[in-house]
Amino acid sequence: xSSKDGQLFLITxxxxxxxxxxxxxxxxxxxxxxxxxxxxxxxxxxxAAAGAEIAVGDLLDxxxxxxxxxxxxxAYFCYPIxxxxxxxxxxxxxxxxxxxxxxxxxxxxxxxRREAQSxxxxxxWLAERLLDRTNLITTHxxxxxxxxxxxxxxxxxxxxxxxxxxMGDARHAPIVGExxxxxxxxxxxxxxxxxxxxxxxxxxxxxxxxxxAEEVSRALDIPVTYExxxxxxxxxxxxxxxxxxPHLVQHLRNVVIDYHDGVFAGxxxxxxxxxxxxxxxxxxxVRSRKEAFAQTGPYAxxxxxx
Ligand SMILES: NC(=O)c1ccc[n+]([C@@H]2O[C@H](COP(=O)([O-])OP(=O)(O)OC[C@H]3O[C@@H](n4cnc5c(N)ncnc54)[C@H](OP(=O)(O)O)[C@@H]3O)[C@@H](O)[C@H]2O)c1
Numbered sequence: 014x015s016s017k018d019g020q021l022f023l024i025t026x027x028x029x030x031x032x033x034x035x036x037x038x039x040x041x042x043x044x045x046x047x048x049x050x051x052x053x054x055x056x057x058x059x060x061a062a063a064g065a066e067i068a069v070g071d072l073l074d075x076x077x078x079x080x081x082x083x084x085x086x087x088a089y090f091c092y093p094i095x096x097x098x099x100x101x102x103x104x105x106x107x108x109x110x111x112x113x114x115x116x117x118x119x120x121x122x123x124x125x126r127r128e129a130q131s132x133x134x135x136x137x138w139l140a141e142r143l144l145d146r147t148n149l150i151t152t153h154x155x156x157x158x159x160x161x162x163x164x165x166x167x168x169x170x171x172x173x174x175x176x177x178x179x180m181g182d183a184r185h186a187p188i189v190g191e192x193x194x195x196x197x198x199x200x201x202x203x204x205x206x207x208x209x210x211x212x213x214x215x216x217x218x219x220x221x222x223x224x225x226a227e228e229v230s231r232a233l234d235i236p237v238t239y240e241x242x243x244x245x246x247x248x249x250x251x252x253x254x255x256x257x258x259p260h261l262v263q264h265l266r267n268v269v270i271d272y273h274d275g276v277f278a279g280x281x282x283x284x285x286x287x288x289x290x291x292x293x294x295x296x297x298x299v300r301s302r303k304e305a306f307a308q309t310g311p312y313a314x315x316x317x318x319x
Contacts, residue, residue, distance in 0.1 A: 017044055021084050022201055023114075025049040025072060025105075026091030027065070028056035030161060030190025031120060031197060035089055038198040040064045049081050072101040075108065082112040087201045090144075091120040094133045096260050102140035106147050116150035116204030118197050123155045123213055124271045131267035132260065145209060152200050152207040156214040157277045160187035160298045163225060164305050168313040174229060174237040174306070177314040179247040180222045183273050186280040187225065188216040189298050195288030207287075215280040217292045225295055232299035233306055242314065244269050250314045257312075 022039050026032035027048035033056065039046045040063050048065040049072075050057040061067050070077030072092055082088070088109055092101045102119075109117060125137035144151045168175045193214055200207045220228070222239040230237035242250075248266045251257040257265070271277065284292040299306055 020044060020086045022046045023049060023068075023081060023085040023088040024065075024091075025089060026093070026120070027060060028054070029091060029093075030159065031193045032089065032091050033060065034191040034194025035197045035201075036060050036065050037063055038194055039201070042198070042202070044202075047081060047085065049078075073097050073104065075104045078104050079108040079111065082108040082114060085109070085112055085114050087116045087118075087204060088114055089118045089120070089197055089201060092140075094261050094264050095258075098133065098136040099139055099143070102143050106144055106149070109149055110147055114149060116201065116208075117144060117152070118200050118204075119144055119151065119153045120197075121153045121155050121211075123157045124268050124276050125153075125155055129267070130270070131264045133264040134268060134271075141211070150204045150208045152204065152209075153211045154193065154196065154214055155211060156188050156193060157185045157216070157279070158187060158272075160189045160216060160293070160295060163187065163229060163295065163299070164302060165310045165312045166314065167229070167306060167310040168315075169307065169309045172235050174226075174233065174235060175240055175316070176222060176226055176229070176237065177240045177242050177316070178222060179242050179244045179269050180239075181241060181273050182221050182223075183275065183278065184219045184221045184224075185272070185277040186216040186219040187295055187298070188214055188284070189293045192216075192284050192288070192290055192292040195290035196284060199288050212283055212287070213279065213281065214283055216284075217280065217294055219278060219280045220295065228295035229299050229306070232296045233303065240316070242317075246317070247314065251312070254315060255312050 046065045048060045049068045068081035121137040124134040129135040141153045226237045226239040
């Protein structure tokens with residue numbers, strides 16, 4: 014396997030929205046990549062087929078993370094919205110320091126604040142501060158809501174579509190997970206320039222959800238409408254219809270309140286400036302995912318009984 018300057022990149026969350034693209038980009042650029050995956054399945058097989066080494070394990074398992082860290086020079090840390098983020102960060106940082114890893118890119122989120130009401134968002138903030146206290150070259154990424162949300166919550170009804178979400182008229186610039194992979198790969202390849210930086214990542218165009226629905230409509234060539242619902246209706250649906258666990262519902266409820274307060278708003282050119290990638294608009298993203306949008310998304314919220 015080819016490698017550059019003895020570098021070995023460890024990518025966690027490697028089968029996820031940001032990790033998988035990062036693995037592929039680094040491999041395409043001739044690097045040696047170890048993909049840390051939660052389980053072996055078709056997603057991990059695709060990474061192996063592209064040339065990644067596969068390490069299977071749980072980010073809460075210190076021995077597994079420590080073993081995967083051997084020989085690693087640069088690492089991406091990505092933990093889902095699940096309990097255990099702070100513990101996983103401690104494990105990751107200790108394993109990285111013991112293995113003499115040089116740099117870490119940490120996936121956080123735009124709502125990460127000391128005073129955040131979402132437990133997960135506050136834990137992201139604590140995780141950032143913990144990594145800042147190590148001697149690792151460290152870069153934090155704080156994306157706004159991913160464009161993938163639109164697909165998850167899209168309700169398809171034959172030749173029309175609906176987005177039922179509790180976003181009011183507030184705005185953000187949806188950012189595609191894969192576009193973030195370009196920033197992650199670029200920072201991992203040249204970490205010194207990004208040490209102790211916090212990068213807020215946005216898509217190219219700030220929209221409210223009526224505007225988002227218009228872009229989805231143009232891409233699919235069907236009428237698509239945004240139907241605002243209340244935050245209570247949203248969380249009740251997540252609990253009873255979708256079956257999300259309490260930690261995730263607590264997070265989503267509080268970040269939606271943040272969204273109304275403008276915490277997720279804004280746009281910038283960091284995907285281009287750091288990742289050398291023109292980020293996808295909502296319309297381009299939906300066009301690239303037409304098959305998925307032919308169906309109702311996994312978390313789509315049913316209409317209210319009238
Ligand atoms: N979605 C958004 O709008 C948004 C916005 C801002 C920030 N973020 C941040 O983005 C991060 C998620 O990134 P993503 O969307 O790229 O990931 P993702 O698609 O949610 O995938 C998560 C990955 O982590 C793996 N994983 C889950 N639990 C694990 C564990 N205990 N040990 C090892 N691996 C584990 C999953 O594998 P399996 O699938 O096999 O379990 C999967 O590969 C979160 O930290 C979130 O705060 C998300």
